[in-house]
Amino acid sequence: MKRMIVFMFKGAYNNLGRILFANERKTSIPMRNKIATGQITYPKVVNENACIGCSACANICPVDAIHMEDLEEPVEITKDYVKEKHPVFDPMKCMYCFQCHDSCPIFAFYGKPAAIHPRHVGEFDVNLAELLQQPIVMKDDKEFEAVISLLDEKARNLLKEGS
Amino acid sequence: MADTDRKDRAEVEVPMGMVHSALLEPFRIRLFVDDEVVVDAEITYDTAHRGIERIMEGMPIQKGLILTERICGICSHIHIWNGTRMVERGLGIDVPQRAHHIRVIGNELERLHSHLLYLGHAFEILGHETFSMRCFMVREPVQNILFVLSGNRVHYTIPVLGGIRPRADISHEKRQTMFSMIDKLETDLREFAARVLNDPFIVSRIKEIGYLSKEDAVKYGALGPNMRASGIDFDWRYKLPEYRDHFDFEVIVRDGGTVLDRVACRVFECLESIKIIRQALETLPDEDPTNVDFELGAMGYSTSYNEAARGEIYDSCALDEVGRIRSYINRTPSMSSLSAMEVSCIGDHLTDASITIASCDPCLTCTNRMTVVDEKKGTNYVMEPEDVLRLARRV
Amino acid sequence: MMDWIDFAITTVCIPIVAFVVSTWLPGIMRKIQARIQLRIGPPVLTPGFWAFFKFLYKERIRPVSPMPRLYHSLPVIGIFLMFFIILLTTPAWETVLTLGTLVAIAGLMKVEEMLYLFMGNLSKSILSVRMPYPDQVKGAVMKGKVRRFFEQVAVVRTFKLISIGSFPLYIGLFVPAVMYGSIGIMAVASAQGFDPATFVLRDLFSLDPLIFTVPGAIGAIAYFAGYLVILNEYPFSIMHTKADVVEGPTLEYAAWARAGYYLMREVTIFVMSSVFVTLYFGIPPMIGWALIPHIILVMLLPVGAAIVSAFTPVLTFKQVYPLSLGFSALGVIGLIVAML
Amino acid sequence: MLKEISRKNAVHIMLVYTGGCNGCDIEVVNAVMSPFYDLEQYKVMLTWNPREADILAVTGPVTRKMEPALKEIYAAIPEPKLVAAIGTCAIIGGPYANLGGDLGSSDQIVGGVNKVIPVDAYIPGCPPRPEDILQAVASVIPILAGKR
Numbered sequence A: 001m002k003r004m005i006v007f008m009f010k011g012a013y014n015n016l017g018r019i020l021f022a023n024e025r026k027t028s029i030p031m032r033n034k035i036a037t038g039q040i041t042y043p044k045v046v047n048e049n050a051c052i053g054c055s056a057c058a059n060i061c062p063v064d065a066i067h068m069e070d071l072e073e074p075v076e077i078t079k080d081y082v083k084e085k086h087p088v089f090d091p092m093k094c095m096y097c098f099q100c101h102d103s104c105p106i107f108a109f110y111g112k113p114a115a116i117h118p119r120h121v122g123e124f125d126v127n128l129a130e131l132l133q134q135p136i137v138m139k140d141d142k143e144f145e146a147v148i149s150l151l152d153e154k155a156r157n158l159l160k161e162g163s
Numbered sequence B: 001m002a003d004t005d006r007k008d009r010a011e012v013e014v015p016m017g018m019v020h021s022a023l024l025e026p027f028r029i030r031l032f033v034d035d036e037v038v039v040d041a042e043i044t045y046d047t048a049h050r051g052i053e054r055i056m057e058g059m060p061i062q063k064g065l066i067l068t069e070r071i072c073g074i075c076s077h078i079h080i081w082n083g084t085r086m087v088e089r090g091l092g093i094d095v096p097q098r099a100h101h102i103r104v105i106g107n108e109l110e111r112l113h114s115h116l117l118y119l120g121h122a123f124e125i126l127g128h129e130t131f132s133m134r135c136f137m138v139r140e141p142v143q144n145i146l147f148v149l150s151g152n153r154v155h156y157t158i159p160v161l162g163g164i165r166p167r168a169d170i171s172h173e174k175r176q177t178m179f180s181m182i183d184k185l186e187t188d189l190r191e192f193a194a195r196v197l198n199d200p201f202i203v204s205r206i207k208e209i210g211y212l213s214k215e216d217a218v219k220y221g222a223l224g225p226n227m228r229a230s231g232i233d234f235d236w237r238y239k240l241p242e243y244r245d246h247f248d249f250e251v252i253v254r255d256g257g258t259v260l261d262r263v264a265c266r267v268f269e270c271l272e273s274i275k276i277i278r279q280a281l282e283t284l285p286d287e288d289p290t291n292v293d294f295e296l297g298a299m300g301y302s303t304s305y306n307e308a309a310r311g312e313i314y315d316s317c318a319l320d321e322v323g324r325i326r327s328y329i330n331r332t333p334s335m336s337s338l339s340a341m342e343v344s345c346i347g348d349h350l351t352d353a354s355i356t357i358a359s360c361d362p363c364l365t366c367t368n369r370m371t372v373v374d375e376k377k378g379t380n381y382v383m384e385p386e387d388v389l390r391l392a393r394r395v
Numbered sequence C: 001m002m003d004w005i006d007f008a009i010t011t012v013c014i015p016i017v018a019f020v021v022s023t024w025l026p027g028i029m030r031k032i033q034a035r036i037q038l039r040i041g042p043p044v045l046t047p048g049f050w051a052f053f054k055f056l057y058k059e060r061i062r063p064v065s066p067m068p069r070l071y072h073s074l075p076v077i078g079i080f081l082m083f084f085i086i087l088l089t090t091p092a093w094e095t096v097l098t099l100g101t102l103v104a105i106a107g108l109m110k111v112e113e114m115l116y117l118f119m120g121n122l123s124k125s126i127l128s129v130r131m132p133y134p135d136q137v138k139g140a141v142m143k144g145k146v147r148r149f150f151e152q153v154a155v156v157r158t159f160k161l162i163s164i165g166s167f168p169l170y171i172g173l174f175v176p177a178v179m180y181g182s183i184g185i186m187a188v189a190s191a192q193g194f195d196p197a198t199f200v201l202r203d204l205f206s207l208d209p210l211i212f213t214v215p216g217a218i219g220a221i222a223y224f225a226g227y228l229v230i231l232n233e234y235p236f237s238i239m240h241t242k243a244d245v246v247e248g249p250t251l252e253y254a255a256w257a258r259a260g261y262y263l264m265r266e267v268t269i270f271v272m273s274s275v276f277v278t279l280y281f282g283i284p285p286m287i288g289w290a291l292i293p294h295i296i297l298v299m300l301l302p303v304g305a306a307i308v309s310a311f312t313p314v315l316t317f318k319q320v321y322p323l324s325l326g327f328s329a330l331g332v333i334g335l336i337v338a339m340l
Numbered sequence D: 001m002l003k004e005i006s007r008k009n010a011v012h013i014m015l016v017y018t019g020g021c022n023g024c025d026i027e028v029v030n031a032v033m034s035p036f037y038d039l040e041q042y043k044v045m046l047t048w049n050p051r052e053a054d055i056l057a058v059t060g061p062v063t064r065k066m067e068p069a070l071k072e073i074y075a076a077i078p079e080p081k082l083v084a085a086i087g088t089c090a091i092i093g094g095p096y097a098n099l100g101g102d103l104g105s106s107d108q109i110v111g112g113v114n115k116v117i118p119v120d121a122y123i124p125g126c127p128p129r130p131e132d133i134l135q136a137v138a139s140v141i142p143i144l145a146g147k148r
């Protein structure tokens, strides 16, 4: 009984504060400001510094939600491989089947986080030059061929050499 | 005998759904009432049938597994995990312990968010908006942890054959973040649980209604917390090596069988889940989380059971020589728990019936089964036992 | 002659005041609830004022109802009833018509409640029986029973609430009558020291409000419970509950008719509270200085209702009956104390 | 004048789930119920009654069973009204309408919402985050206000 009364008074006190002074408010004000100015952006789906620009994701996407755009400044990854394009993702078309993610060679061949993830790609660093020197771990030749056929020609040569 | 008795007493039918504030998901409830006391109930759930099992037929297994996740946005992880587990069992693929741990973490986080969602929904039906909002507030950190872990709040896509997707691997920083978020979550949850279970108004609304006896729970196949709230001590987590050998936790069993027990059961399960997540994070082995050293190929019929937030889940399928799916079957807990609710809401007030039905955590997206589509007439309907019998006789 | 001018001014102005103030009330209530729920909540004018005008400007549709015109006219009747009640409690009407008795108010409130019965029976929304779904080919044991719309379920509930739920309200209404031995509203107010002719703000402190006496306090609690019932506010919103009947009798109101329904509800919140202030604080609504304390005090009940409803679930009849009986019993105790 | 202002200041939103996976549904409910997001601060209030609604938020691919219900509910909303398709399922039918094995994609799905009723706003994601939903809803309100 005594506990109950103490509890009620405490509750009344807390709620008075909430009503009059908006204490303990949980609504996110930064988000409110962002929405008011229309600044909510779609989560990042391509990790630029992990992508080798091989076009596999764009080639496999069943609904054409990805297209490759030429980079303004090509990035030299190894001495004989220059990344010239990068994937651009259209969320309106995507159906989140993960085929782009699963066929991205960074994931398919090296088992590292893929450079593309249709949800949110996350923050991670990959040393591509080093990675591309590693031998490819993939037993099944058929599967290897299937994935490699998705890549553009330059990337195909590169990875075939690497394996 | 009892049936005819009831039949005479019912005066009216009150249909609810498919679009209704208390149901949320599209399903149809027909309540047969005498005055306002429910005499019989019929729950039908074919509206969300999307034919996932059928479109999976012949798909490469990796793609199919991604589709299993899309069966449901609440039990998303458990579907893909159980499917993956089934294939791994069938093909004998070794999975690193680290991957097991991360999958368990995913599953327990899912249990947390599912149970909290359940509570939020229950309060919404009780008309208690404030507490419903508190529930969602407590739930918010869980969603954030999941986002940190996997990059999405709902479909995390953690397991992949042989391990986990590297996106969901737990780095050192991630682990620290998760620890601190979980500590915060636990204090909030305990405070809230104490507040709820001591609120006289709420308890007066949910005690002594929706009684499901132990016998009925067995007979109608209630699963998961619904079954455990009726006094049946069974949990797949006791049997799975992923859990059994590594974690120390309790399975909550209560004897009452009422809505109050089902709610309380879930509240306490949440605390156990937090315990498991902590242990998993603490004992996370340091190794490569994904094993790519396996070959896909023909697989005989393989099965797997697991404990989803809402009860037992079952997957089975076979693979052909190139690893394509043959006859995937997935059976989910809501399916059978719902039929148990058809009986347990009998004898309650109409308003209580909706909380009773909600108290089994109905969620329909996995539950929709056989629909017959008559292309010529352009109609479709759900097969009834009589229809099946008729067809059988005709043959 | 003076009286008649006063009468005319009051008749025009008091409803306008009631309209203006009442459109704020739902917003204030919602804001309080939102604060308790630890969020920002809608701006104060949104739920009452702007929603009302928005609905006025929506496309007029024909409701699915056996008698659409009658159905649409019910909220209008409700609004007029409420304006009538508040006017009955003004001193100006009292001097001219001398109709302002507690019996009249109780009677009009009953009529107001009855409106829900008609509404429910006249509304046939899409959400239950009319939902396109092949129920009849399903396997239920009890095929072919009478199929009932949500609204009709709500009607049954309204009926139950009228017969017992709003009892506390009526007892709360009659505590002052017993206390001062008169059913005239002005008599009750003047017994508490109010004089419409000479009232200035300073007099506020020389009043002797009923609510500060023991029977008055008890009666006020009973009145408050009845107030929640008549507003269908949580915890007594069983005829309006989202858990099964969604919005009950008012489901089919759209466009201007829904605006009308909104206004009816808002005005009910205001008027019921205004009657309370008149009876328990002895300050009736009138064009003059008394209006200021009156309107401030009118906020009391809605604010109380908002706080209570933020902390209670909807109760079923299992709880409503005993609670309502309890409050009635409390009210009766108040009556007895008042008689002593 | 009053018309536009009032429409901008009070909006009612109704949710219909047409057979999605729950993911979108929950994120919408999150946007409405969670105090962290709080839809009501943008003057948008939740309703379950089509007669009261201005915006119809649809999640999930439209299944055959839900098609007639969705049409009727849309018809029950008085003008002006908007439809928001939430999630990739509601936009293009999601994986159910676009993926398939031997038997092709699902024949139980009519497709995206725009195959059944006209759609004014598309919110991508699987599921969209609550903040995406909030921003989209907040940004369609002026369209609603501008309607006849």
Ligand code: SF4
Pocket (backbone or CB within 6 Å): A059, A060, A061, A062
């Ligand atoms: S990769 Fe396959 S699915 Fe995609 S466009 Fe080419 S043929 Fe079609």
Ligand code: SF4
Pocket (backbone or CB within 6 Å): A060, A061, A062, A063, A064, A065, A066, A089, A093, A094, A095, A096, A097, A098, A099, A100, A101, A118
């Ligand atoms: S996840 Fe989206 S972008 Fe990637 S392949 Fe599938 S549809 Fe295309």
Ligand code: SF4
Pocket (backbone or CB within 6 Å): A046, A050, A051, A052, A053, A054, A055, A056, A057, A058, A086, A087, A100, A103, A104, A105, A106, A114, A115, A116
């Ligand atoms: S498949 Fe991966 S590496 Fe290749 S372009 Fe796409 S994101 Fe970049």
Ligand code: SF4
Pocket (backbone or CB within 6 Å): B048, B049, B050, B051, B052, B053, B054, B071, B330, B365, B366, B367, B368, B369
């Ligand atoms: S029964 Fe459920 S899980 Fe199976 S295809 Fe139908 S909707 Fe999907």
Ligand code: SF4
Pocket (backbone or CB within 6 Å): B329, B330, B331, B369, B370
């Ligand atoms: S009863 Fe249901 S779960 Fe069992 S086999 Fe048939 S469809 Fe599958």
Ligand code: SF4
Pocket (backbone or CB within 6 Å): B071, B072, B073, B074, B075, B076, B308, B310, B332, B333, B334, B335, B362, B363, B364, B365, B366, B367, D022
């Ligand atoms: S039981 Fe089915 S619908 Fe419910 S959460 Fe689990 S998978 Fe989803």
Ligand code: SF4
Pocket (backbone or CB within 6 Å): B070, B073, B154, D020, D021, D022, D023, D024, D025, D059, D060, D061, D086, D087, D088, D089, D090, D094, D125, D126, D127
């Ligand atoms: S878009 Fe994704 S989350 Fe939404 S209903 Fe479809 S599958 Fe579920």
